[in-house]
Amino acid sequence: MDRVREKPWLAHYDPGVPPEIEVPAIPLWRFLEESARRFPQNVALEFLGKTLSYQELWGLARRFAQGLKDLGVRPGDRVAIMLPNSPQFVVAFYGTLLAGGVGVNVNPLYTPRELRHQLKDAGAETLVILDHLLPRFLEVEKEVPVKRVVVTGIKDFLPFPKNLLYPLKAKRDGLPLGFPKREGFHAFAELLKRPPPSPTSPAPRTSPSSSTPGAPRASPRGRCSPTKTSWPTSSRLTPGTPPPRTSWAKGSCSGPCLFSTSTG
Numbered sequence: 001m002d003r004v005r006e007k008p009w010l011a012h013y014d015p016g017v018p019p020e021i022e023v024p025a026i027p028l029w030r031f032l033e034e035s036a037r038r039f040p041q042n043v044a045l046e047f048l049g050k051t052l053s054y055q056e057l058w059g060l061a062r063r064f065a066q067g068l069k070d071l072g073v074r075p076g077d078r079v080a081i082m083l084p085n086s087p088q089f090v091v092a093f094y095g096t097l098l099a100g101g102v103g104v105n106v107n108p109l110y111t112p113r114e115l116r117h118q119l120k121d122a123g124a125e126t127l128v129i130l131d132h133l134l135p136r137f138l139e140v141e142k143e144v145p146v147k148r149v150v151v152t153g154i155k156d157f158l159p160f161p162k163n164l165l166y167p168l169k170a171k172r173d174g175l176p177l178g179f180p181k182r183e184g185f186h187a188f189a190e191l192l193k194r195p196p197p198s199p200t201s202p203a204p205r206t207s208p209s210s211s212t213p214g215a216p217r218a219s220p221r222g223r224c225s226p227t228k229t230s231w232p233t234s235s236r237l238t239p240g241t242p243p244p245r246t247s248w249a250k251g252s253c254s255g256p257c258l259f260s261t262s263t264g
Contacts, residue, residue: 007019028094028097029061029094029097029098032054032058032061033058035054036055036058036059040055041053041055044056044057045057047086047087047158048158049158050157050159052087057087057091057094060095060192061090061091062095063192063194063195064092064094064188064191064192064194065094065095065096065097065099065196066099066191066195067150067190067193067194068095068101069099070194071148071150071186071191072147072148073096073101073125074100075099075101076100076101077101078122078123078124078125078126079096079101079103079124080104080106080118080122080126080128080129081093081096081103081104081105081106082107082108082115082127082128082137083129083130083152084108084130086130086154086157087157088128088157091192092128101126106118106119106127108133110136111136112140115144119144119146123145124144124145125145126146126147127146127148127149127150128149128152129150130151130154131151131152131176131177131178132170132175132177134176137149138180148185148186149179149184150186151178151179151186151187151188152189153167153177153178154166156189
């Protein structure tokens with residue numbers, strides 16, 4: 001009772017969730033690797049009728065990591081990810097960690113001014129972005145340190161026939177599609193064609209927050225900080241049970257949140 005009085009939030013913990021846990025000193029991608037090994041065929045992601053198993057997700061993340069390396073991303077490099085809730089975000093996030101990069105989460109709602117500030121503040125030389133959002137980056141392209149841009153579209157992970165119909169609807173709605181065919185711009189799908197590498201230990205991660213009000217700020221976090229964020233959620237599972245799936249079929253996420261936020 002004394003503990004609950006000192007920490008009143010403990011009274012709202014679900015049954016079976018311990019008040020204190022020992023967080024393992026391992027990188028976050030190890031959890032995905034382990035899930036792929038133990039539950040390869042279990043559904044990891046659902047997106048508008050498209051499903052990915054843990055084995056498929058792990059393979060895509062490894063291929064994306066190799067793609068980043070082939071583009072010149074080195075351990076410790078900042079990789080900005082400006083994507084909505086989608087399979088591409090998960091692939092890009094874990095792929096960045098596997099490549100030894102530092103994931104920089106970018107709010108998809110940012111204006112060009114806010115995007116410019118965050119990219120400069122983080123020193124990001126690589127940007128993974130949705131084609132609908134690309135015009136905002138192009139406005140500030142010459143003012144930021146970004147050297148390479150990886151572009152994806154919603155259709156890239158849609159099942160047939162939605163992958164064929166979506167571009168038609170997007171065009172009708174006036175949404176930007178595609179990307180400039182010039183040096184420095186790359187298709188997300190092309191990176192997924194690279195043979196997967198052996199994972200390397202990721203560098204310390206700085207995850208800029210989506211701060212409101214004020215400009216976005218970078219929050220220093222150790223390489224196992226995302227592990228600390230997700231471990232309380234995973235502690236709810238009974239040993240030997242498969243991890244929960246993450247569903248974005250309606251734009252919602254049921255998995256652990258990996259964003260760092262602030263209110264100052």
